[in-house]
Amino acid sequence: MGKTLAQKIFDAHLIDTPAEGVSVLSLDRVFCHEITTPIAINDLVARGKDRVFDPTKIKAVIDHVTPSKDSKTAEQAKTLRDWARRNDIKDFFDIGENGVCHAIFPEKGFVRPGFTVIMGDSHTCTHGAFGAFAAGVGTTDLEVGILKGVCTMRAPETIKVNVTGTLPEGVYAKDVILSIIKMLTVNGATDKVIEFAGPVIDGFTMESRMTLCNMAIEAGGTCGCCYPDMVTVDYLWSFISKEFSSRAEALKEYSKWRPDDDAEYFKVIDFDVTTLEPVMTVNYKPDQVRTIREMEGTKVDQVYIGSCTNGRLEDLRIAASVLKGKRIAPNVRAIVSPATPLVFRQALAEGIIQIFMDAGFCVTNPTCGACLGMSNGVLANGEVCASTTNRNFNGRMGKGGMVHLMSPASAAATAIAGCIKNSPLYKG
């Protein structure tokens, strides 16, 4: 019997099987941010083990609340900063160079096909877009990862989602993944890896693939994966050109990390997106999904475009194409957070930031803040936000607030209308 993508990566990284079905894997990357890492750092210090397994494999960023908003967040940032310096972690991104972790780490070329990656952040599944195994973990797993370069995982079964047909104009990766979560439900993929495959995914950019894999956790998935192909190689080429004589050579090497044709799956789902419409979440669970059309006219107070789900250049371009020459409705305030400094620079160079500002958006620095109600766009009780983020849990963006998750195109159209509205890019 053949192997799934995750099985191949597990086999290549297996260092121990402490019990049946439990694998201890060696790690290629341990990513860190300032919210979940400091308590691990403090514990290592208290244990007299203030060291790291390999400073070149650890990457760290201050992203959740940045610049720090108060003394506590300043202390968290300082803890991470001081630790990175004394342990010689060169790839540490501080104010001025920092961006949302799941956007900046791929952008720096840190994730490669076949890698094992952990981070103390549930949306670490994003990095599976490169054909890697990437999983969110808690602080204790992170601590052991930092110290020993290992992590324990139950051997995952895999759900394969074949995305077929032709995605209509104005319908995006966000609409696809929200629809898949609706099908799977919020724990339909618990302890499972999701492989996203099929012609629609083959045609997706790396940005769209990251949007897709980012939300695997919202169905309970351990990791969402796409297969490495020439799109992956092209995205990584500036980082790997010294390792390979040609792109074809790189593709050949990375193709090791595609599943076998006779791989065994827990479940295979075929999803034809030909008639898919733009969708959004309602209520407080990410599997509660309806079409934008059904919800049109619902008033919103805030629109937020950004996050590890939809804060990349592709997302900002799409939103700007809707916003160009328009103003947001007077009942709405709107915020855009380019996910990284590079996204910000490119958006400036392309005139996209100008379009957002002319439309009446507040442009913030790259940060996660608003998505989890920590800073830069927290909702008041009873307020409604149309958001390109990934969670609509009760209180997520502020106590008593309602979050409707949707694509950047839908969010931009909603900002202009002042209420939920399909974007003119969707002609359905």
Place this chain on the structure above:
Amino acid sequence: MKNFSGKILFLDRSDINTDEIIPAKYLTELTKEALKPYCLEDLNLPPFNPKTDVAGKSVIITRANFGCGSSREHAPWVLECNGINLVIAENFARIFRQNMFNCGLMAIQLSPEAIDDIFKTFAGGEAECSTDLDKLVFTISGSGVTKEYKFEVGKFDFELVKAGGWVDYADKKY
């Protein structure tokens, strides 16, 4: 090993997420103990009142997919700070379950039928759970009724509980 017996807090809903267990605004705390007052603060599940109903409880019994959402280990920590070292549910989100065992706490799965029976028999009144880790049996008593429920715990998970968590275990072995 920690204590895994005591008064039960019944939370009769599936998909209770980590934002409900400990809201993100408290993730800026630098010690686990500082989280204590905020346990389940954003859980809107009447008549549950986080201010009065958490104190004195040692065991949570709930439905499916408990601990979904964020990876924050602050969720098990805030339970532990409040003396809750055991959660019994139909099933758990992966990261939360792993975080519990990594801290030497227990997240134990029972069948939907068993969970349903526990809710029907005991919820609504005061009930206690006595955990026998040798026989792998929960003895639940309340309202004049006592019932036993067998459970399973993975070999590796149990080793983590005995070792007091994953850091000590891994440091010795790898």
